[in-house]
Each structure stands twice: as structure tokens, then as C-alpha cells.
Amino acid sequence: MRELIILGTASQVPTRTRNHNGYFLRWDETGFLFDPGEGTQRQMTFAGVAAGDIHRVCVTHFHGDHCFGLPGAFSRLANDRVEHPVHCHFPMSGQPLFDRLCWTWPEYRRRVLREEPAWGERTVLAHESTSDFGRLEAVRLSHGIESYGYRLTEPDGRRMLPDKLAALGVTGPHISELQREGRIELDGETVTLEDVSAPRPGQAFAFVMDTRLCDGVYALADHADMLVIESTFLTEDAPLGAEHGHLTARQAAQVATDCGVRTLVLTHFSQRYSDPAAFEREAREVFDGELYVAEDLMRFPVPKRAH
Template sequence: MSHGRGTRELVVLGTAGQAPTRTRNHNGYLLRWDGASVLFDPGEGIQRQMLHAGISSPRIERICVTHRHNDHCLGVPGVLNRMAQDAPGRAVTLHGPADAARHLRDLAVVAQAHVAVTVDPVPTVDAFVPVADVAGSALTARALDHRVPAVGYRLGEPDGSSFSPGALAAAGIRGADVGRLQREGELHGVRLADVSTPRPGQVFAFVMDTRDCPAVAELVRDADLAVLECTYAHRDLRLAHDRGHLTARQAGLTAARAGVRTLVLTHFSQRYDAAELGEEARAAIAELGGRTSVHVASDLDVVPVPARARA
């Protein structure tokens, strides 16, 4: 059945591509999910961005890195030091592709922080692999196509159901009998399915540096909130492919075809106005008649995970 859910939102800490700009920090994205906090791809300067965003470092349980390029992980030492200052002895797990495991361990050593760090290598295979349980939702990953081994992440809540107050009243089920029906599945000839409606689980997806490939669509399939890099405009498609990145058009088309509800665009090359990339993605979605909404991310944005309507 449906249980009370806490805050589910994405805090954008940085949105620049390889090089930061005057208005865009290196990468960094914090997902708040029912009391759990997961930090994705913390680039340089993220410790300071966390202060601007009012993020409490002791709440971070795990750090998920997509690949070993430094603009996606050089902020790890600073975050660990901040955690050591705020909550000495606090444990944190670093997830990343197996190729990046040594690099992540070295970053933890450089930090010299009094934090219990576990590095958990993620296999880079063309299938979903389990990573962790996050507040009852399954965090998984699968390989992408970049210049070095890279993975994308998907967090999926189990499907559930919610009681219909009207159906309960019509069936004469009230008080303690509601809980009994939930536990037993049937009560006085009334089945659980007779007085409840399905509720699809919410899905969050996170895809950074990658060429366009089938794994991107699999990661963001039916996601309520999907973060996709769009380093280049489509007029620079060849450059995007050569450097292992998506264009804004590719991001928009993939999101529309995959049924993404809200697409967060980020990881912008400084050669573009990000608004242009947003319009390119929206135009691609419109071509397909898609309903995906597009959020062009700026540093310190807070983007809620849209609520799921009952099926």
C-alpha cells in the first residue's frame, strides 16, 4: 500500500561542462529522497555550493560518480572533509564504475578525513546491476558510452497502491479493519484490490557524459525526473560524438520517446547560451508530440520530483 513519503527533490549544485564559468560551477547534484540524501558527480567547488544551498553534509549517505573524469569527482575530498568537520566518524559509501575505483580511493586518501569511507565498484555492463537500497527504493546502474568507462544511475520506487476512501466507506471497512485488510488482503469478502487503486512507483534517472546509445533510453524509461547532459547543440553533432557527449536534440528526443515527465538539462559547454540548448530539446520533443517538460538547470535550482497520478 501507499506509505507516507518525505521530500523528493533535486538540488542542482553545479551545471558547467568541463570548465566552470562565472555563473556555473562544476557538476554536482544532490537528490533528497524520503530522508535519504545521495550526492551525484561532485566536481570541484561543491563543498562551497553546498553551503550556498543550505545542504547538511552529515545527511549524505552515499556519493555516486558516473566516471573518473575530474569535473565529476574532484569535489569528493572537500565533501569528505566537510563531513568530518560536521559529523566525525560518519560513514559514507562512494559508488562508481570499477574503472574509477582506484581514483575514488585516492581522492578519499587525499582528503585525510575522519570519515568511514567505503568504495563500492559498479560493474560496467550492458544490463542493470544493483547498487544500493535508498529509503526502500532500488538504485541500479548500467554502462554508458563515453571515452572512459561510465555508468548512469536509476532509482526506482516499488509500485504500490492507495486506499480509496469512498470504496472503503461503501464496503463498510473502517478503523482497525483497514489495517487488517491491508495485512490479510481480504476481509469479510472484500478484497484489497476492491478498495484500492494502483500507484506506480516514482523513478529518478541520472545520465552524464555519454554518446547517444540504447542504454540512455533504458535508464530514463518512464522516469518522473531525469537528469541528462546536453553538452553540445546538434549543429556540433560530430564534435559531440567524438568527445563522447549528447546534444540537446538527442536528449530531447530520447526523453520524449522514453516517456520522461520532467527532463533536467545540464552539463553545458560554455560555447552556448543554455537557453538555446533548452529550446533545441523542446523543439525535438514537440516534433514527436511528446509531453516531456524541460527544465534548463541553473546552479542552486531546486527541482521537485513530480508526483505520480494514480493509474
């Protein structure tokens, strides 16, 4: 199963209907918790996300609405006796604040948490050759403090073609052997994987929060199957967004169009706006793909692979 669960969609100030940030991505057997703001533990309960579902925590930056839920999340992990490794990614410059946010559980931190901060312009945090889910990268963004976006990329693979398998008599355990070895000998003939399969592009998921337009935004969004991106402001307040390091809905949608994004999820809305439909109207001026204006506790499937 691959799906995105929205735990919170507010920006600096939560509202009656929007909790502070929080996003949980189920990616097969791996669970990613992004930017857990205040109240994330409670939102996880509402959404049916268990502490044991979390395998990686990704923090874009250390403004409170993106990280003040860490103590609650770590407390839940400890209280629920989660013992599998939980990898924690965050800007290296934020290490002192990260230390303060998890100081209550020093023994649990040593035993379970794996701190792997991002640094430089681009950091590979997990490589497809050594992980079950693919490549995880952090890319620097442009905000008031050091901030990173995250990109998850599945390696390209092959899609088996049943009609070609049947035509060549490849059945049962021979299929697994062919996938593993790349070729087999069958009745004196060599059958290669390319003979009975077609390329299957890997999926890509991108997460972009608090930033002005910059090269990093486009690098993260490039041909993403799903892009989760902040749209704090509407165009009428674009100068305010640029000043404080935020995007408008139109800017976010234009990035999606320019980068060939398939599914666009807008989130992180300023409390100054009362009409969520305004964000959709503005985004639709430049983006005609699948579009969601996120609300708390919504769930979105990652789109099926493009063939």
C-alpha cells in the same frame, strides 16, 4: 519530500555563473549526491544541503568535473561528525583514483564509507526488498573512459480509496492491518486490499552524464518521471560531441520523447555557449513535456505520481 537541487551545471570548465557539476536528490529520508565536481562543498552551503543529508554518493566517471569535489565532501562529512553509513558508488575501474581522493581520512573511511562500485553492463546497487527507497541501478554508458548512469526506481504500490473504505466500514487500525496483511475479516466478511485500493505506479529517477547515444541511455531513461541528462553541445557541434562522448540538447530531448519521460532536466553545458535559451529552443523541437534548462542552485520537485 522528493526534490532535485542543482549544485553545478558546467562541463569541463566552470564559468562565472556555472560551478562544476553537482546534484543532490532528496528522496524521502534518503539523500543522493551525484557527481560532486570541484566546489560542491561550497555550493551545498548556498543550497542549504547539510553533510548529514548525504546517504549515498554516485559518481558516473572519474573526469575531474565529476569527482574533484569528493575530498571536500568527505572532509565535510568527517568534520560534521556524520556517523551514519554513506554508500559510495563509482565505476570499479576507478577504484585507484577513488582511493586517492579520500586517502586523508583512512579511519573515517573504514568506519563510515561503504564502497560499492559498479561493474559490467548493469549493476544492482540496492534492492527494493532491502532498502527504504527502492532499487538503485548503474548502467554502463559510452564515454572516453568507463562511465555509468544511475536509475532509482520505487516499487509499485497501492493507493487507498477512501470512498471504498467507508463503504465497507474499514476504519482506524483495520486500514493498517489491511495494508500489512492484504486481507482482513470484518463482521464476518473478507475484505481484500484490492477491494479498497487501486494500483499506484512507483516513481523513477534517471541520471545520465557524459555519454554518446547508446543502449544504456535508453535503458536509464525508460519512462522516468524525471531525467537529468547532459546536453553539453548544440546540434551545430554534434560531430564534436560524438568525438568526445557527449550529447546535444536535441539528442537528449529526443531520448526523453522516445522513452516517455515526464520531466526533463538539461545540464552540463559547454562554456562555448553564452545563451542558455538556445538549449531550450533546440529541445522544444522534439520534446513537449515539462522541461528545465538547469542553472546553479535551482530546485525542482519530482513530479507527482502518475495515476
